[in-house]
Amino acid sequence: MKILIVGGSKSGKSMAAQRIARMLAARGSCPAYYWATMEPSDSEDEKRIARHLEARAGWGFETIECGRNTSAFSASVRGGCVLFDSVTALLANEMFPPPAQNADFSVDFAAGERVAAELSKIANAAMHFICVCDDIFRDGMQYDAVTESYRRALAFVCRQLASEFDIVVEASSGITRTIKGNALFLRDVPTFRTRIQ
Structure with missing residues (x-):
């Protein structure tokens, strides 16, 4: 099963993904992987990573940190349940390489197509793939050309991903709403609040 969870900052999407992944891994008797993509650039990022590590402690995930160059990743998670957090960070890492590797501060404008193709390949290799993505499209603001890209x-x-995945869920204030697919099984997820439409 392939599930995409979208939501704004602090919407509960990561916790929802953890609960779903834990349940699916247990049902499928398969290993549970937490694929972390954030590459910290400041103390705030480090605090966020620490909070996420603490939140999933004892949940049975094997954490895999891979923030870029994911093309060979699918072999290592074949047949497992993968919680991928997040599309937002992976794309930023791929589009904007760190200064040590990118002296001219160039932007990789082809990264979106590559990331979509690689995630699709990895999702198809896994038994279950739960993917988290930030919703950054509703603020009505206009940004500079690079940010808009x-x-x-x-x-x-x-x-x-939404077109290929079985289920698409939106998270907001800790409550999820199914946008695509049959998510009745989410009622079995412990302490999971959902509105199924």
């Missing part, structure tokens, strides 16, 4: 690329990746 990133937002368009993220929207492209989300559309591609």
